[in-house]
Each structure stands twice: as structure tokens, then as C-alpha cells.
Amino acid sequence: MAKRTHIIFQSNPNETGHRFFIKQKAIALGLKGFCGVNEQKQIEVEVEGKDSSIEEFLKFVQKGFSPSIKICDELKGYVTMESDLL
DSSP: OEEEEEEEEOSOTTTSOHHHHHHHHHHHTTOEEEEEEOTTSOEEEEEEEEHHHHHHHHHHHTTTOOOEEEEESOOOOOOSEEESOO
16 A cells, blocks of 8 residues: 655755755655755655555654554555756
């Protein structure tokens, strides 16, 4: 079964380097989606993939943080893992 999760971090996106590590972990787990900074200057992540990969990803992103997390059964059909980083 596959799921999608939407995550928002309240941390300063320019100080932490989180987007790079988030993208790398998502790619390593075979997840697809995006990671970037939204209009409120928060790190926003949306990924989809296998349940087990989503669970491992959530454990990774919650280390040291308390992000807002929403899990959905409806997929959007992402084909890559995009980021606003070069």
C-alpha cells in the first residue's frame, strides 16, 4: 500500500540545511514529491511512496523536531523528488 504525507517545519529554512538532508533521505527511500520553502518561510515537504518508506522517513524528520504532519491515502502521482535547492 502507498501513502502520501505532508510535513511543515517551523524552523528557519536558511540556517539548518534540512532541505538537503530531507531530499537525500527521501531519494534513498524511493519516495517522490517535493521539498521547499513556502510563502510563510517554513520548510514544506510532501512525499509519497510505500507505507514502510513513509514510516521510516517520518522517524527521520522527527528527530529533534516536532513538525506538523498530515498522512493521506490519496496519491498525487509524483514521479521525482524535487527541491528548491540547486
